[in-house]
Amino acid sequence: MNTKNETSQKEAHDLKKAKADIFLTGGIVLNVYSGELLKTNIAIKGERIWYVGPSSDVVSKDTQVLDFADKVLVPGYIDPHFHPWFVYNPISFGEEACRLGTTTLFCDNLIFYMLMGGRLFERFMDSLSGMPIKFLWFCRAVPQTPMVTEDELFSFENLERLLNNPLVQSLGEITRWQELLKGNQKIMEMIKATKKFGKRVDGHTAGAKYEDLNIISRSGVESCHESINAEEALERLRLGFHVILRESSLRRDLSDLLRIVTENKVLTDRIMLTTDASSPLFYEEFGATNHVLKIAIKEGIDPIMAYRMVTINPAVYFGMDHELGGIAPGRYADILALKDLFHPTPELVISKGRIIAEHSNLLEPFPWEGWEAFFPSASFSRRDWSAKAHLFQIASPKKSLTFPTIKLINPVITRIECVDFIMKDGLLDLDGKEGFCFLALINRHGKWITNGIIQGFGMVEGLASSFNTATEILAIGREPEAMSAAVNRVLEINGGIVAIEDGKVAYEFPLPLGGMMSDVSVRRLARKDMELREFLSKRGYPYDDPLYTFIFLPNDFLPDARINYRGIVDIRNNEVLWERRGLEN
Ligand SMILES: [Fe+2]
DSSP, X not given: OOOHHHHHHHHHHHXXXXXXXXXXXXXXXXXXXXXXXXXXXXXXXXXXXXXXXXXXXXXXXXXXXXXXXXXXXXXXXXXXXXXXXXXXXXXXXXXXXXXTXXXXXXXXXXXXXXXXXXXXXXXXXXXXXXXXXEEEEEEOSSOSSOOTTHHHHTOHHHHHHHHTSXXXXXXXXXXXXXXXXXXXXXXXXXXXHHHHTTOEEEEOOTTOOHHHHXXXXXXXOOEEOOXXXXXXXXXXXXXXXXXXXXXXXXXXXXXXXXXXXHTXXXXXXXXXXXXXXXXHHHHHHHOSHHHHHHHHHHTTOOHHHHHHHTTHHHHHHTTOTTTSSSOSTTSBOOEEEESSTTOOSOSEEEETTEEEEETTEESSOOOXXXXXXXXXXXXXXXXXXXXXXXXXXXXXXXXXXXXXXXEESSSSOEEEXXXXXXXXXXXXXXXXXXXXXXXXXXXXXXXXEEEEEEESSOOOSEEXXXXXXXXXXXXXXXXXXXXXXXXXXXXXXXXXXXXXXXXXXXXXXXXXXXXXXXSSOHHHHHHHHHHHHHHHHHTTOOSSOHHHHHHHTTOSSSSSEEEETTEEEETTTTEEEEEOEEOOO
């Protein structure tokens, strides 16, 4: 019988004798730990890096030897803050990101958790952990819209269980940061529990002033990706936050944000880069992490520091630098071959020890079993119901009505404008009111509706979208009949975005995965995204990103007005201006 000592000696011997599966030779390796570029060999065994150095002893006849003469090898990129439910899904986006060099995504659980609940979501995370790209998660402490089931779903017990899951790496992003100023007990308890598990607390401190940021930092929030200019980023960095600088389709801020490095000369160890949630068209046109790296290098950031922002910095932030973010023994073998540091789009991608993509082409689709287990095809609405035109009308016995309309001033931000409307036969009349549409948020199971009026969206007959963070159905239009037809078509196709004109479907974008995501590739989604922009632009929608308008209208945290489960809400004053109503349907 072996003694303990003999066993460990044998293991050590085997470790020395083991042979590599893949051996990379001839390349210049970016060492993100020392900041050097070194010519060295890399041996890969299974999913991990086995050896880095001058020796080739680990090569056997079965080893695949790849010669990277004249190439630079860098660690796979990491996006520390991503929302994998923005009409794309984790698989379709994972394939897109991976072919461009992103090998780890820290993902938002919000929509999956809301639609699946805790247990099924944990199974979902497990299923995704077998993919060539690494999906790790941040779990929300609160939703970003009021929900009937919020207290139950986002209970301390449920969230504590989720935080204990090794695939969940942080609590985030806390959109209701004003609650931290009030010392909200549940959120403070959640932060405490997160720290007990040794995990991070991600912030979302959009618009928070310096004094508030002090309180937010003191309450335990450790990062923020919401800076929209260099001054905001600098304030957060100085107050101890890790800052995640963003370039997204909605916010093209990165060049300005990077002035904290190019002008203020700050240290870059606590700086990371993200595309947050960008539209499919943005990824198709520009790319993912490779794109933000290009911007950083173009802005004059030392390339080695730029690469550290998308590799070792996020790995250190999440306490995972022993696993991710660098080319060193024991780490995941996530390695990209580049022409040089000035060309961040990789010529070859190795992820978890396997060659995944060459010249931006994925070698094989991700091995996904299918969506039925997580989004059963008939699960969009639990009830057989249909919308009727009268639901979208606003009734009052008065002759005229002053109504709190929601005015879009950009794709996302709104103002409240109280407007006088004539009532005709007891119903609010939009005739002669150019630029106004009826608006409604209707429960996907037909249980309740909030009515409203929007201006600045353009003039559509009837449009409905299940793509929004309330995961309900948003309807917009001049014609209640067309609005109800659009909602009914969304119900029929189990979720999506539909426009009706002259009684017919004029635009349709099916989103069969929970009404939020499609199962087609990002490239095809980019075409649908473009078609939607063209369709709405012809009807007077004045902005570029309609998907952002839909996603954020039912929120509970953006100024000034939102439409959600509570009603038409004045966010700044936390006041319901027009109540939702129950439906008998
Ligand atoms: Fe975000």
